[in-house]
Amino acid sequence: MSIQIFGLPVSRGVAIGRAVLVASSRVDVAHYFIDAAQVAAEVDRLRRARDEVANELVALKQEVPEEAHAELVALLDVHLMLLHDDMLADATKQWITERHYNAEWAMSAQLEVLARQFDEMEDDYLRERKADLEQVVERMLKAMSRSARDDNDVTAGVGSRDFGGEDPLVLVANDIAPADMIQFKRSVFTGFVTDVGGRTSHTAIVARSMDIPAVVGTREGSRLVRQDDWVIIDGDEGVLIVDPSPIVLEEYRFRQCQGELERARLDRLRHKPSVTLDGVNIELLANIELPADAPAAIAAGAVGVGLFRSEFLFMNRGGHLPDEEEQYLAYRAVVEAMNGLPVTIRTIDVGADKPLDRLSSHAIDHQTNPALGLRAIRWSLAEPEMFGAQLRAILRASAHGKVRVLIPMVAHAHEALRVREALEQARRQLDGQGQAYSHVELGAMIEVPAAALILPALLRHFDFVSIGTNDLIQYTLAIDRADEAVAHLYDPWHPAVLQLIATTIGQARAHGKAVSVCGEMAGDASFTEILLAMGLTSFSMHPAQIASIKQRILRADAKSLQMRLPQVLAHDDPQQACVQLLAGAARN
Numbered sequence: 001m002s003i004q005i006f007g008l009p010v011s012r013g014v015a016i017g018r019a020v021l022v023a024s025s026r027v028d029v030a031h032y033f034i035d036a037a038q039v040a041a042e043v044d045r046l047r048r049a050r051d052e053v054a055n056e057l058v059a060l061k062q063e064v065p066e067e068a069h070a071e072l073v074a075l076l077d078v079h080l081m082l083l084h085d086d087m088l089a090d091a092t093k094q095w096i097t098e099r100h101y102n103a104e105w106a107m108s109a110q111l112e113v114l115a116r117q118f119d120e121m122e123d124d125y126l127r128e129r130k131a132d133l134e135q136v137v138e139r140m141l142k143a144m145s146r147s148a149r150d151d152n153d154v155t156a157g158v159g160s161r162d163f164g165g166e167d168p169l170v171l172v173a174n175d176i177a178p179a180d181m182i183q184f185k186r187s188v189f190t191g192f193v194t195d196v197g198g199r200t201s202h203t204a205i206v207a208r209s210m211d212i213p214a215v216v217g218t219r220e221g222s223r224l225v226r227q228d229d230w231v232i233i234d235g236d237e238g239v240l241i242v243d244p245s246p247i248v249l250e251e252y253r254f255r256q257c258q259g260e261l262e263r264a265r266l267d268r269l270r271h272k273p274s275v276t277l278d279g280v281n282i283e284l285l286a287n288i289e290l291p292a293d294a295p296a297a298i299a300a301g302a303v304g305v306g307l308f309r310s311e312f313l314f315m316n317r318g319g320h321l322p323d324e325e326e327q328y329l330a331y332r333a334v335v336e337a338m339n340g341l342p343v344t345i346r347t348i349d350v351g352a353d354k355p356l357d358r359l360s361s362h363a364i365d366h367q368t369n370p371a372l373g374l375r376a377i378r379w380s381l382a383e384p385e386m387f388g389a390q391l392r393a394i395l396r397a398s399a400h401g402k403v404r405v406l407i408p409m410v411a412h413a414h415e416a417l418r419v420r421e422a423l424e425q426a427r428r429q430l431d432g433q434g435q436a437y438s439h440v441e442l443g444a445m446i447e448v449p450a451a452a453l454i455l456p457a458l459l460r461h462f463d464f465v466s467i468g469t470n471d472l473i474q475y476t477l478a479i480d481r482a483d484e485a486v487a488h489l490y491d492p493w494h495p496a497v498l499q500l501i502a503t504t505i506g507q508a509r510a511h512g513k514a515v516s517v518c519g520e521m522a523g524d525a526s527f528t529e530i531l532l533a534m535g536l537t538s539f540s541m542h543p544a545q546i547a548s549i550k551q552r553i554l555r556a557d558a559k560s561l562q563m564r565l566p567q568v569l570a571h572d573d574p575q576q577a578c579v580q581l582l583a584g585a586a587r588n
Protein backbone atom coordinates (compact mmCIF):
# COMPACT_ATOMS: atom_id res chain seq x y z
CA MET A 1 0.00 0.00 0.00
CA SER A 2 1.28 3.41 -0.94
CA ILE A 3 2.38 5.74 1.88
CA GLN A 4 3.40 9.39 1.92
CA ILE A 5 5.98 10.62 4.38
CA PHE A 6 6.69 14.29 4.91
CA GLY A 7 10.13 15.73 5.55
CA LEU A 8 12.11 18.82 4.59
CA PRO A 9 12.93 19.56 0.95
CA VAL A 10 16.66 20.09 0.55
CA SER A 11 17.46 19.46 -3.07
CA ARG A 12 15.04 20.11 -5.88
CA GLY A 13 13.62 17.73 -8.43
CA VAL A 14 11.96 14.35 -8.51
CA ALA A 15 13.73 11.02 -8.20
CA ILE A 16 11.98 7.73 -8.83
CA GLY A 17 13.77 4.54 -8.01
CA ARG A 18 14.22 1.53 -5.81
CA ALA A 19 15.12 2.11 -2.18
CA VAL A 20 18.53 1.07 -0.95
CA LEU A 21 18.32 1.00 2.82
CA VAL A 22 21.61 1.54 4.53
CA ALA A 23 22.19 1.48 8.27
CA SER A 24 23.95 4.66 9.44
CA SER A 25 26.80 2.58 10.79
CA ARG A 26 27.34 0.97 7.39
CA VAL A 27 26.93 3.97 5.10
CA ASP A 28 30.58 3.69 4.15
CA VAL A 29 30.15 0.22 2.63
CA ALA A 30 31.12 0.37 -1.06
CA HIS A 31 28.09 0.56 -3.37
CA TYR A 32 28.70 -0.09 -7.06
CA PHE A 33 27.43 -2.20 -9.90
CA ILE A 34 29.43 -5.00 -11.40
CA ASP A 35 29.38 -6.09 -15.04
CA ALA A 36 27.51 -9.27 -15.98
CA ALA A 37 30.90 -10.82 -16.74
CA GLN A 38 32.05 -10.18 -13.15
CA VAL A 39 29.09 -11.88 -11.45
CA ALA A 40 30.74 -15.28 -11.04
CA ALA A 41 33.92 -13.75 -9.61
CA GLU A 42 31.90 -11.59 -7.21
CA VAL A 43 29.91 -14.60 -5.98
CA ASP A 44 33.20 -16.37 -5.50
CA ARG A 45 34.52 -13.44 -3.45
CA LEU A 46 31.45 -13.75 -1.26
CA ARG A 47 31.99 -17.50 -0.89
CA ARG A 48 35.65 -17.04 0.00
CA ALA A 49 34.76 -14.46 2.64
CA ARG A 50 32.19 -16.87 4.09
CA ASP A 51 34.72 -19.70 4.22
CA GLU A 52 37.23 -17.41 5.87
CA VAL A 53 34.73 -16.31 8.52
CA ALA A 54 33.65 -19.93 9.08
CA ASN A 55 37.30 -20.91 9.67
CA GLU A 56 37.70 -17.96 12.03
CA LEU A 57 34.66 -19.01 14.05
CA VAL A 58 35.69 -22.67 14.19
CA ALA A 59 39.19 -21.67 15.32
CA LEU A 60 37.70 -19.46 18.01
CA LYS A 61 35.54 -22.32 19.18
CA GLN A 62 38.55 -24.56 19.49
CA GLU A 63 40.39 -21.96 21.54
CA VAL A 64 37.72 -21.82 24.24
CA PRO A 65 37.40 -24.90 26.42
CA GLU A 66 33.77 -25.95 26.18
CA GLU A 67 33.50 -27.03 29.83
CA ALA A 68 34.49 -23.56 31.02
CA HIS A 69 32.62 -21.43 28.48
CA ALA A 70 29.63 -23.40 27.28
CA GLU A 71 27.68 -20.20 26.63
CA LEU A 72 30.37 -18.72 24.41
CA VAL A 73 30.62 -21.94 22.42
CA ALA A 74 26.85 -21.98 21.96
CA LEU A 75 27.03 -18.39 20.72
CA LEU A 76 29.72 -19.22 18.19
CA ASP A 77 27.52 -22.08 16.99
CA VAL A 78 24.67 -19.63 16.48
CA HIS A 79 27.02 -17.41 14.47
CA LEU A 80 28.09 -20.36 12.33
CA MET A 81 24.49 -21.30 11.75
CA LEU A 82 23.57 -17.75 10.73
CA LEU A 83 26.57 -17.63 8.43
CA HIS A 84 25.36 -20.64 6.48
CA ASP A 85 21.65 -19.89 6.66
CA ASP A 86 20.07 -19.60 3.21
CA MET A 87 18.35 -16.40 4.23
CA LEU A 88 21.76 -14.81 4.42
CA ALA A 89 23.93 -16.81 2.06
CA ASP A 90 21.55 -17.48 -0.84
CA ALA A 91 19.68 -14.23 -0.66
CA THR A 92 22.92 -12.23 -0.66
CA LYS A 93 24.05 -14.15 -3.69
CA GLN A 94 20.78 -13.25 -5.39
CA TRP A 95 21.41 -9.48 -4.97
CA ILE A 96 24.65 -10.08 -6.86
CA THR A 97 23.36 -12.32 -9.61
CA GLU A 98 20.03 -10.58 -10.24
CA ARG A 99 20.82 -6.96 -9.44
CA HIS A 100 24.56 -6.85 -10.05
CA TYR A 101 25.35 -5.30 -6.67
CA ASN A 102 28.94 -5.68 -5.48
CA ALA A 103 29.34 -8.28 -2.72
CA GLU A 104 29.58 -5.83 0.21
CA TRP A 105 26.51 -3.95 -0.91
CA ALA A 106 24.60 -7.23 -1.45
CA MET A 107 25.55 -8.30 2.06
CA SER A 108 24.45 -5.10 3.75
CA ALA A 109 21.26 -4.98 1.64
CA GLN A 110 20.31 -8.45 2.84
CA LEU A 111 21.19 -7.56 6.42
CA GLU A 112 18.66 -4.72 6.29
CA VAL A 113 15.98 -7.14 5.05
CA LEU A 114 16.69 -9.66 7.79
CA ALA A 115 17.09 -7.04 10.52
CA ARG A 116 13.49 -5.93 9.87
CA GLN A 117 12.29 -9.52 10.16
CA PHE A 118 14.10 -9.95 13.48
CA ASP A 119 12.64 -6.66 14.77
CA GLU A 120 9.14 -7.96 14.09
CA MET A 121 9.61 -11.25 15.95
CA GLU A 122 7.46 -11.81 19.03
CA ASP A 123 9.91 -14.05 20.79
CA ASP A 124 12.46 -12.04 22.84
CA TYR A 125 15.20 -14.61 22.38
CA LEU A 126 14.84 -14.68 18.61
CA ARG A 127 14.53 -10.88 18.39
CA GLU A 128 17.82 -10.50 20.22
CA ARG A 129 19.58 -12.68 17.63
CA LYS A 130 19.64 -9.59 15.38
CA ALA A 131 22.80 -8.47 17.17
CA ASP A 132 24.42 -11.82 16.35
CA LEU A 133 23.47 -11.47 12.72
CA GLU A 134 25.01 -7.99 12.65
CA GLN A 135 28.23 -9.35 14.11
CA VAL A 136 28.40 -12.10 11.51
CA VAL A 137 27.84 -9.58 8.70
CA GLU A 138 30.48 -7.32 10.21
CA ARG A 139 32.97 -10.21 10.07
CA MET A 140 31.99 -10.91 6.45
CA LEU A 141 32.44 -7.27 5.46
CA LYS A 142 35.85 -7.20 7.13
CA ALA A 143 36.89 -10.38 5.32
CA MET A 144 35.72 -8.93 2.02
CA SER A 145 37.58 -5.69 2.57
CA ARG A 146 40.74 -7.72 3.27
CA SER A 147 40.24 -9.69 0.06
CA ALA A 148 39.53 -6.48 -1.87
CA ARG A 149 42.85 -5.08 -0.64
CA ASP A 150 44.70 -8.30 -1.45
CA ASP A 151 43.18 -8.77 -4.89
CA ASN A 152 43.20 -5.06 -5.56
CA ASP A 153 40.29 -5.85 -7.87
CA VAL A 154 37.50 -3.83 -6.39
CA THR A 155 36.65 -0.22 -7.05
CA ALA A 156 37.29 1.71 -3.89
CA GLY A 157 34.54 4.02 -2.69
CA VAL A 158 31.07 3.95 -4.01
CA GLY A 159 31.32 3.31 -7.71
CA SER A 160 29.80 5.04 -10.65
CA ARG A 161 26.32 6.27 -11.41
CA ASP A 162 26.55 4.67 -14.81
CA PHE A 163 24.40 1.63 -14.20
CA GLY A 164 23.31 1.04 -17.79
CA GLY A 165 19.84 -0.39 -17.83
CA GLU A 166 19.43 -1.12 -14.12
CA ASP A 167 16.62 0.50 -12.15
CA PRO A 168 17.57 3.88 -10.67
CA LEU A 169 18.36 3.73 -6.96
CA VAL A 170 17.76 6.09 -4.09
CA LEU A 171 19.51 5.87 -0.77
CA VAL A 172 17.39 5.78 2.38
CA ALA A 173 19.12 6.01 5.76
CA ASN A 174 18.40 7.14 9.27
CA ASP A 175 21.34 9.52 9.14
CA ILE A 176 24.30 10.17 6.89
CA ALA A 177 27.28 12.11 8.21
CA PRO A 178 28.63 14.83 5.88
CA ALA A 179 31.91 12.89 5.71
CA ASP A 180 30.01 9.87 4.34
CA MET A 181 27.74 11.95 2.13
CA ILE A 182 30.75 13.39 0.33
CA GLN A 183 31.71 9.86 -0.68
CA PHE A 184 28.42 9.52 -2.50
CA LYS A 185 29.29 12.30 -4.95
CA ARG A 186 29.18 10.72 -8.41
CA SER A 187 27.79 7.51 -6.91
CA VAL A 188 25.06 5.15 -8.11
CA PHE A 189 22.32 6.99 -6.22
CA THR A 190 19.88 9.34 -7.90
CA GLY A 191 18.24 10.61 -4.71
CA PHE A 192 18.63 10.69 -0.92
CA VAL A 193 16.34 10.45 2.06
CA THR A 194 17.33 10.68 5.71
CA ASP A 195 15.26 10.58 8.88
CA VAL A 196 17.22 13.33 10.60
CA GLY A 197 18.73 16.64 9.58
CA GLY A 198 17.70 20.21 8.89
CA ARG A 199 17.65 22.12 5.58
CA THR A 200 21.07 23.65 6.13
CA SER A 201 22.71 20.70 7.86
CA HIS A 202 25.96 19.85 6.12
CA THR A 203 24.54 16.55 4.94
CA ALA A 204 21.78 18.49 3.20
CA ILE A 205 24.30 20.95 1.77
CA VAL A 206 26.38 18.16 0.25
CA ALA A 207 23.22 16.53 -1.15
CA ARG A 208 22.27 19.86 -2.72
CA SER A 209 25.73 20.23 -4.20
CA MET A 210 25.20 16.93 -6.02
CA ASP A 211 22.10 18.43 -7.60
CA ILE A 212 19.97 15.36 -7.10
CA PRO A 213 16.63 15.29 -5.28
CA ALA A 214 16.88 14.91 -1.52
CA VAL A 215 14.57 15.03 1.48
CA VAL A 216 15.75 15.08 5.10
CA GLY A 217 13.99 15.02 8.45
CA THR A 218 11.47 12.30 7.56
CA ARG A 219 11.78 11.02 11.16
CA GLU A 220 10.31 7.55 10.54
CA GLY A 221 11.02 7.38 6.83
CA SER A 222 13.71 4.73 6.85
CA ARG A 223 11.60 2.51 9.11
CA LEU A 224 8.60 2.60 6.80
CA VAL A 225 10.52 1.81 3.63
CA ARG A 226 11.63 -1.74 2.83
CA GLN A 227 14.70 -2.75 0.91
CA ASP A 228 14.04 -2.51 -2.82
CA ASP A 229 10.64 -0.77 -2.50
CA TRP A 230 9.82 1.62 -5.32
CA VAL A 231 9.87 5.16 -3.96
CA ILE A 232 9.43 8.69 -5.22
CA ILE A 233 11.45 11.52 -3.71
CA ASP A 234 9.89 14.90 -4.24
CA GLY A 235 12.76 17.24 -3.43
CA ASP A 236 10.66 20.35 -4.12
CA GLU A 237 7.96 19.59 -1.58
CA GLY A 238 9.92 17.42 0.85
CA VAL A 239 7.80 14.30 0.31
CA LEU A 240 8.73 10.65 0.14
CA ILE A 241 6.17 8.34 -1.45
CA VAL A 242 6.60 4.62 -0.87
CA ASP A 243 5.15 2.08 -3.28
CA PRO A 244 3.33 4.68 -5.43
CA SER A 245 0.20 3.79 -7.40
CA PRO A 246 0.50 3.82 -11.21
CA ILE A 247 -1.40 7.13 -11.41
CA VAL A 248 0.89 8.84 -8.91
CA LEU A 249 3.91 7.39 -10.66
CA GLU A 250 2.72 8.76 -13.97
CA GLU A 251 2.16 12.21 -12.49
CA TYR A 252 5.66 12.30 -11.05
CA ARG A 253 7.24 11.03 -14.24
CA PHE A 254 5.55 13.94 -15.97
CA ARG A 255 6.95 16.36 -13.36
CA GLN A 256 10.36 14.79 -13.78
CA CYS A 257 10.22 15.53 -17.52
CA GLN A 258 9.08 19.08 -16.88
CA GLY A 259 11.96 19.58 -14.46
CA GLU A 260 14.42 18.39 -17.09
CA LEU A 261 12.96 20.76 -19.68
CA GLU A 262 13.19 23.65 -17.20
CA ARG A 263 16.84 22.81 -16.53
CA ALA A 264 17.62 22.72 -20.22
CA ARG A 265 15.94 26.12 -20.59
CA LEU A 266 17.93 27.60 -17.68
CA ASP A 267 21.09 26.07 -19.06
CA ARG A 268 20.92 28.49 -21.94
CA LEU A 269 21.62 31.35 -19.49
CA ARG A 270 24.98 29.84 -18.56
CA HIS A 271 27.17 32.20 -20.47
CA LYS A 272 24.93 35.24 -20.34
CA PRO A 273 26.35 38.09 -18.23
CA SER A 274 24.66 38.46 -14.89
CA VAL A 275 23.35 42.03 -14.90
CA THR A 276 20.22 43.57 -13.45
CA LEU A 277 17.75 45.50 -15.63
CA ASP A 278 19.32 48.76 -14.44
CA GLY A 279 22.80 47.60 -15.37
CA VAL A 280 24.29 46.45 -12.03
CA ASN A 281 26.81 43.64 -12.51
CA ILE A 282 26.26 40.79 -10.09
CA GLU A 283 29.09 38.37 -9.41
CA LEU A 284 27.96 34.72 -9.23
CA LEU A 285 30.51 32.48 -7.54
CA ALA A 286 30.53 28.78 -6.73
CA ASN A 287 30.62 26.90 -3.43
CA ILE A 288 32.65 23.70 -3.72
CA GLU A 289 33.65 20.90 -1.36
CA LEU A 290 36.35 19.07 -3.31
CA PRO A 291 38.81 19.91 -6.11
CA ALA A 292 36.80 17.60 -8.36
CA ASP A 293 33.87 20.05 -8.11
CA ALA A 294 35.75 22.86 -9.86
CA PRO A 295 34.85 21.82 -13.45
CA ALA A 296 31.14 21.95 -12.52
CA ALA A 297 31.68 25.52 -11.30
CA ILE A 298 33.22 26.51 -14.64
CA ALA A 299 30.53 24.67 -16.59
CA ALA A 300 27.80 26.49 -14.67
CA GLY A 301 29.29 29.86 -15.62
CA ALA A 302 30.64 30.78 -12.14
CA VAL A 303 33.15 33.63 -12.23
CA GLY A 304 35.18 32.14 -9.40
CA VAL A 305 34.95 30.05 -6.25
CA GLY A 306 33.42 32.03 -3.40
CA LEU A 307 33.69 29.22 -0.86
CA PHE A 308 35.89 26.15 -0.98
CA ARG A 309 34.93 24.22 2.16
CA SER A 310 38.45 22.86 2.73
CA GLU A 311 37.41 20.73 5.71
CA PHE A 312 36.13 18.01 3.38
CA LEU A 313 39.78 17.28 2.51
CA PHE A 314 40.31 16.47 6.18
CA MET A 315 37.44 14.00 6.54
CA ASN A 316 37.43 10.20 6.27
CA ARG A 317 41.13 10.07 6.98
CA GLY A 318 41.02 7.88 10.06
CA GLY A 319 42.68 10.66 12.05
CA HIS A 320 45.60 11.23 9.60
CA LEU A 321 45.15 14.77 8.45
CA PRO A 322 46.51 15.78 5.04
CA ASP A 323 49.95 17.39 5.30
CA GLU A 324 51.05 20.66 3.71
CA GLU A 325 52.10 19.03 0.43
CA GLU A 326 48.86 17.12 -0.04
CA GLN A 327 46.82 20.23 0.72
CA TYR A 328 48.96 22.34 -1.59
CA LEU A 329 48.32 19.92 -4.45
CA ALA A 330 44.57 19.97 -3.78
CA TYR A 331 44.36 23.79 -3.59
CA ARG A 332 46.57 24.13 -6.63
CA ALA A 333 44.31 21.73 -8.55
CA VAL A 334 41.33 24.00 -7.85
CA VAL A 335 43.26 27.15 -8.74
CA GLU A 336 44.41 25.63 -12.01
CA ALA A 337 40.97 24.24 -12.85
CA MET A 338 39.50 27.70 -12.34
CA ASN A 339 41.90 28.98 -14.94
CA GLY A 340 42.66 32.49 -13.67
CA LEU A 341 39.34 33.03 -11.87
CA PRO A 342 39.59 33.82 -8.14
CA VAL A 343 39.41 30.98 -5.61
CA THR A 344 38.37 31.65 -2.01
CA ILE A 345 39.69 28.92 0.24
CA ARG A 346 38.06 28.74 3.64
CA THR A 347 40.36 27.43 6.34
CA ILE A 348 39.23 24.23 8.00
CA ASP A 349 35.78 24.44 9.60
CA VAL A 350 35.29 21.16 11.41
CA GLY A 351 33.23 20.52 14.48
CA ALA A 352 29.48 20.83 15.16
CA ASP A 353 27.65 18.70 12.55
CA LYS A 354 30.89 18.17 10.58
CA PRO A 355 32.97 15.71 12.58
CA LEU A 356 36.34 14.83 11.10
CA ASP A 357 35.47 11.20 10.99
CA ARG A 358 32.36 9.20 11.78
CA LEU A 359 34.32 6.83 13.97
CA SER A 360 36.79 9.44 15.12
CA SER A 361 38.31 9.43 18.55
CA HIS A 362 39.57 12.96 17.99
CA ALA A 363 38.73 15.34 20.84
CA ILE A 364 36.99 17.72 18.44
CA ASP A 365 34.38 15.06 17.73
CA HIS A 366 33.49 14.57 21.39
CA GLN A 367 32.54 17.93 22.80
CA THR A 368 29.57 18.50 25.06
CA ASN A 369 28.15 21.29 22.91
CA PRO A 370 30.00 21.12 19.61
CA ALA A 371 28.19 23.95 17.80
CA LEU A 372 29.34 26.28 20.56
CA GLY A 373 32.64 24.53 21.11
CA LEU A 374 36.08 24.36 19.63
CA ARG A 375 35.06 24.57 15.96
CA ALA A 376 36.33 26.46 12.92
CA ILE A 377 38.91 29.21 13.61
CA ARG A 378 38.84 28.38 17.33
CA TRP A 379 40.16 24.93 16.55
CA SER A 380 42.71 26.22 14.03
CA LEU A 381 44.12 28.65 16.59
CA ALA A 382 44.28 25.86 19.14
CA GLU A 383 46.24 23.68 16.66
CA PRO A 384 48.94 26.09 15.42
CA GLU A 385 50.93 23.43 13.58
CA MET A 386 47.96 22.19 11.61
CA PHE A 387 46.88 25.79 10.92
CA GLY A 388 50.39 26.80 9.84
CA ALA A 389 50.55 23.89 7.40
CA GLN A 390 47.19 24.87 5.91
CA LEU A 391 48.17 28.52 5.53
CA ARG A 392 51.48 27.60 3.88
CA ALA A 393 49.67 25.24 1.50
CA ILE A 394 47.18 27.98 0.57
CA LEU A 395 49.95 30.56 0.11
CA ARG A 396 51.89 28.19 -2.13
CA ALA A 397 48.77 27.62 -4.25
CA SER A 398 48.54 31.41 -4.69
CA ALA A 399 51.62 31.23 -6.89
CA HIS A 400 49.38 29.56 -9.50
CA GLY A 401 46.44 31.97 -9.60
CA LYS A 402 44.28 34.36 -7.64
CA VAL A 403 43.66 33.00 -4.13
CA ARG A 404 41.81 34.49 -1.17
CA VAL A 405 41.77 33.10 2.36
CA LEU A 406 38.51 33.04 4.29
CA ILE A 407 38.34 32.52 8.06
CA PRO A 408 35.23 30.77 9.45
CA MET A 409 33.36 31.75 12.60
CA VAL A 410 35.28 34.87 13.53
CA ALA A 411 33.74 36.50 16.61
CA HIS A 412 36.56 38.53 18.20
CA ALA A 413 38.93 41.18 16.86
CA HIS A 414 41.82 39.39 18.60
CA GLU A 415 41.18 36.32 16.43
CA ALA A 416 41.86 38.53 13.44
CA LEU A 417 45.19 39.60 14.92
CA ARG A 418 46.22 36.03 15.62
CA VAL A 419 45.28 34.96 12.11
CA ARG A 420 47.33 37.82 10.64
CA GLU A 421 50.30 36.74 12.80
CA ALA A 422 49.93 33.11 11.70
CA LEU A 423 49.78 34.23 8.06
CA GLU A 424 52.91 36.35 8.51
CA GLN A 425 54.71 33.44 10.11
CA ALA A 426 53.67 31.14 7.25
CA ARG A 427 55.08 33.67 4.77
CA ARG A 428 58.37 33.88 6.69
CA GLN A 429 58.65 30.09 6.71
CA LEU A 430 58.05 29.92 2.96
CA ASP A 431 60.61 32.69 2.42
CA GLY A 432 63.09 30.63 4.44
CA GLN A 433 62.44 27.64 2.18
CA GLY A 434 62.54 29.70 -0.99
CA GLN A 435 58.95 28.74 -1.83
CA ALA A 436 56.94 31.00 -4.12
CA TYR A 437 53.65 32.62 -3.18
CA SER A 438 51.78 35.77 -4.08
CA HIS A 439 49.50 38.24 -2.38
CA VAL A 440 46.37 36.75 -0.83
CA GLU A 441 43.46 38.78 0.49
CA LEU A 442 42.20 37.82 3.93
CA GLY A 443 38.47 37.60 4.60
CA ALA A 444 36.21 36.85 7.53
CA MET A 445 33.03 34.85 7.48
CA ILE A 446 30.29 36.78 9.21
CA GLU A 447 28.27 33.98 10.76
CA VAL A 448 28.18 34.81 14.44
CA PRO A 449 25.93 37.76 15.42
CA ALA A 450 28.80 39.24 17.45
CA ALA A 451 30.87 39.57 14.28
CA ALA A 452 28.05 41.38 12.50
CA LEU A 453 27.64 43.71 15.46
CA ILE A 454 31.35 44.68 15.61
CA LEU A 455 31.85 44.71 11.87
CA PRO A 456 33.66 48.10 11.62
CA ALA A 457 36.27 46.84 14.11
CA LEU A 458 36.74 43.61 12.13
CA LEU A 459 36.96 45.44 8.83
CA ARG A 460 40.17 47.08 10.07
CA HIS A 461 41.82 43.67 9.88
CA PHE A 462 40.14 42.01 6.91
CA ASP A 463 40.13 42.76 3.20
CA PHE A 464 36.68 41.31 2.55
CA VAL A 465 33.80 39.55 4.29
CA SER A 466 31.49 36.72 3.32
CA ILE A 467 28.20 36.25 5.13
CA GLY A 468 27.58 32.66 6.21
CA THR A 469 23.84 32.84 6.59
CA ASN A 470 23.52 29.18 7.59
CA ASP A 471 25.35 29.71 10.83
CA LEU A 472 24.25 33.31 11.23
CA ILE A 473 20.64 32.10 11.39
CA GLN A 474 21.57 29.21 13.72
CA TYR A 475 23.40 31.47 16.17
CA THR A 476 20.97 34.41 15.99
CA LEU A 477 17.89 32.30 16.60
CA ALA A 478 19.55 29.67 18.82
CA ILE A 479 18.32 26.92 16.49
CA ASP A 480 20.46 23.90 15.75
CA ARG A 481 20.58 23.91 11.95
CA ALA A 482 20.94 20.11 11.86
CA ASP A 483 18.00 19.30 14.14
CA GLU A 484 14.76 18.53 12.33
CA ALA A 485 12.80 18.90 15.59
CA VAL A 486 13.34 22.67 15.53
CA ALA A 487 13.54 23.05 11.76
CA HIS A 488 10.25 24.96 11.70
CA LEU A 489 11.91 27.69 13.80
CA TYR A 490 14.93 28.01 11.53
CA ASP A 491 13.72 31.15 9.79
CA PRO A 492 15.90 33.12 7.35
CA TRP A 493 13.05 35.69 7.16
CA HIS A 494 13.28 36.50 10.86
CA PRO A 495 13.62 40.32 11.11
CA ALA A 496 16.69 39.95 13.35
CA VAL A 497 18.46 37.84 10.72
CA LEU A 498 17.54 40.24 7.90
CA GLN A 499 18.76 43.22 9.92
CA LEU A 500 22.12 41.59 10.60
CA ILE A 501 22.57 40.75 6.93
CA ALA A 502 21.47 44.20 5.75
CA THR A 503 23.77 46.06 8.15
CA THR A 504 26.72 43.81 7.32
CA ILE A 505 26.29 44.47 3.60
CA GLY A 506 25.71 48.19 4.14
CA GLN A 507 28.71 48.68 6.46
CA ALA A 508 31.11 46.65 4.35
CA ARG A 509 30.16 48.69 1.30
CA ALA A 510 30.48 51.94 3.25
CA HIS A 511 34.03 50.90 4.22
CA GLY A 512 34.86 50.02 0.63
CA LYS A 513 35.29 46.32 1.42
CA ALA A 514 33.99 43.51 -0.78
CA VAL A 515 31.08 41.56 0.69
CA SER A 516 29.35 38.43 -0.52
CA VAL A 517 26.85 35.91 0.82
CA CYS A 518 27.95 32.27 0.69
CA GLY A 519 25.27 30.65 2.89
CA GLU A 520 22.36 28.75 1.36
CA MET A 521 20.28 31.94 1.08
CA ALA A 522 22.49 33.05 -1.82
CA GLY A 523 21.40 30.07 -3.93
CA ASP A 524 17.73 30.19 -2.96
CA ALA A 525 15.79 32.19 -5.53
CA SER A 526 13.23 33.34 -2.97
CA PHE A 527 15.91 35.58 -1.41
CA THR A 528 17.49 37.00 -4.57
CA GLU A 529 15.44 40.21 -4.60
CA ILE A 530 15.83 41.00 -0.94
CA LEU A 531 19.60 40.48 -1.11
CA LEU A 532 19.78 42.74 -4.17
CA ALA A 533 17.66 45.25 -2.27
CA MET A 534 20.27 45.18 0.50
CA GLY A 535 22.90 46.15 -2.07
CA LEU A 536 24.54 42.74 -2.45
CA THR A 537 26.49 42.32 -5.68
CA SER A 538 28.28 39.02 -4.98
CA PHE A 539 26.52 35.69 -4.42
CA SER A 540 28.20 32.32 -3.86
CA MET A 541 26.26 29.08 -4.23
CA HIS A 542 26.25 25.49 -5.51
CA PRO A 543 27.04 25.50 -9.22
CA ALA A 544 23.66 23.96 -10.04
CA GLN A 545 21.85 26.95 -8.53
CA ILE A 546 23.63 29.61 -10.57
CA ALA A 547 21.30 29.56 -13.57
CA SER A 548 18.09 30.04 -11.60
CA ILE A 549 19.59 32.88 -9.55
CA LYS A 550 20.83 34.53 -12.73
CA GLN A 551 17.34 34.34 -14.15
CA ARG A 552 16.01 36.31 -11.15
CA ILE A 553 18.81 38.86 -11.46
CA LEU A 554 18.13 39.46 -15.15
CA ARG A 555 14.55 40.35 -14.26
CA ALA A 556 15.32 42.61 -11.29
CA ASP A 557 15.76 46.34 -11.02
CA ALA A 558 18.34 46.87 -8.28
CA LYS A 559 17.71 50.54 -7.66
CA SER A 560 13.99 50.19 -7.29
CA LEU A 561 14.47 47.18 -5.00
CA GLN A 562 16.85 49.15 -2.81
CA MET A 563 14.33 51.96 -2.41
CA ARG A 564 11.76 49.52 -1.09
CA LEU A 565 14.03 47.80 1.41
CA PRO A 566 13.24 49.99 4.46
CA GLN A 567 9.54 49.14 4.16
CA VAL A 568 10.31 45.41 4.00
CA LEU A 569 12.62 45.50 6.99
CA ALA A 570 10.12 47.52 9.03
CA HIS A 571 7.32 45.05 8.32
CA ASP A 572 6.22 42.52 10.97
CA ASP A 573 6.23 39.82 8.32
CA PRO A 574 9.16 40.59 6.00
CA GLN A 575 8.51 37.53 3.86
CA GLN A 576 5.04 38.67 2.99
CA ALA A 577 6.20 42.26 2.57
CA CYS A 578 8.93 41.08 0.29
CA VAL A 579 6.51 39.24 -1.95
CA GLN A 580 4.18 42.25 -2.16
CA LEU A 581 6.64 45.10 -2.35
CA LEU A 582 9.55 43.61 -4.15
CA ALA A 583 7.40 41.83 -6.70
CA GLY A 584 6.53 45.27 -8.06
CA ALA A 585 10.21 45.97 -8.67
CA ALA A 586 10.87 42.73 -10.53
CA ARG A 587 9.61 41.91 -13.99
CA ASN A 588 8.07 38.48 -14.28
Ligand code: PEP
Binding pocket: 205, 307, 309, 349, 447, 467, 468, 469, 470, 471, 472, 518, 519, 520
Ligand atom coordinates in the same frame (compact mmCIF):
# COMPACT_ATOMS: atom_id res chain seq x y z
C1 PEP B 1 27.40 29.26 6.51
O1 PEP B 1 27.45 29.05 7.72
O2 PEP B 1 26.50 29.92 5.96
C2 PEP B 1 28.44 28.71 5.62
C3 PEP B 1 28.48 29.02 4.34
O3 PEP B 1 29.32 27.82 6.15
P1 PEP B 1 28.91 26.31 6.48
O4 PEP B 1 27.56 26.06 5.88
O5 PEP B 1 29.95 25.43 5.91
O6 PEP B 1 28.89 26.30 7.98
Ligand code: MG
Binding pocket: 408, 447, 468, 470, 471
Ligand atom coordinates in the same frame (compact mmCIF):
# COMPACT_ATOMS: atom_id res chain seq x y z
MG1 MG C 1 29.25 28.29 8.59
